[in-house]
Amino acid sequence: MIRVGIIGCGRISDLHAQAYLEHPEAVITAVCDPVAENRDTRGAAWGVAGQARHADYRDLLARDDVDMVEILVPHHLHAQVALDAMDAGKHVSLQKPMSTSLADADAMIARAAGRDVVFKVFENFVFYPPVQRAKELVEAGEIGEIRGIRLKSNPGWSPTAWEVPAAASAWRIDPEQCGGGPLVFDDGHHKFAIAWHFLGLADRVHAFIGTSYDGLIDAPSLVSWTHPDGAVGSLEVVHSPELKLDTVHYAQDDRVEITGTKGVIWVTRGHGRMLNVAPVVLHRDGVTTGYDDMPTGWETSFIRSGRHFVDALLNGTPPALTGEQGREVLAFALAAQESARTGRAATPVRAPAER
């Protein structure tokens, strides 16, 4: 049995908890949040006893009945909480981005190795069933060699979207706490992770990061990059305030197009769904095929990612993402920030051992 402590009981914790509540070999034994309502409401819903709901994460880390922690706090707190958890001998699942700086990322990777704990950076998009199916199709050679990947983030509005508390938006629009803007850095992590998942780390990144709503939103934006094998990628972020979307999570549509030497794959949804087509579409040999035999609820990506970590701990297999992999995605995202600042292409900074 893996005994889980959840640190940070905010918006996204509901989907993380689902993974552990559904896993026959996991149990949530403790929670922590300085906001009493968050830790009590969610702790009670997840079956956590009152005395195991803490305001200070160090009290949770001192517990003997916690094997691993799920860290779901604002980005500027990630590194310190993770380092303290590792020092307490806990395995760590840390939400993306692993930190706001590569120095912090390197410190966490080193600390996890030194303390002999397993360290996972939680990136759910690579566990989203349509993305997993696209990966299977690529690995089966259906589109030949990938030459380009195109990603689109398109936030709008939705009457069915879940409620995002003001507190969850407040730290995201402060670059000191978030590490960058809410769309290109925070949400962008998922898109850089998808590109990395299919093509590895980019070697040159160029970004135009726009602003709207008095600088609160980092869109419209365009990031483009190259990979060492010559493949190219791009991320376009456009905010459409009057675009009505179908979702029960964030009011945003995500789309991916992967072009190979002999075919093209589209992943047509993410948080939201806009196109009335199959979640994965393949075109090859002049034939277009839609694949709809998979779950498409966005929560599935969290359940699969959480389940994967419990299984990794039980079986002694590596988690996805490892700390080193999470660092690559962070370097990718930070290169976009640097390029937008300097107006020049930036090279993602590789780990010290790889330089």
Ligand SMILES: NC(=O)c1ccc[n+]([C@@H]2O[C@H](COP(=O)([O-])OP(=O)(O)OC[C@H]3O[C@@H](n4cnc5c(N)ncnc54)[C@H](O)[C@@H]3O)[C@@H](O)[C@H]2O)c1
């Ligand atoms: N994978 C995804 O798709 C996805 C989606 C949303 C959020 N996230 C990530 O999840 C994390 C949390 O995001 P959120 O949207 O739930 O934010 P949120 O603001 O709703 O929740 C953060 C929670 O952390 C608590 N907190 C603050 N300081 C703390 C501390 N010192 N100790 C313990 N708890 C503390 C806050 O009170 C709050 O309840 C971030 O890393 C974010 O990037 C990922």
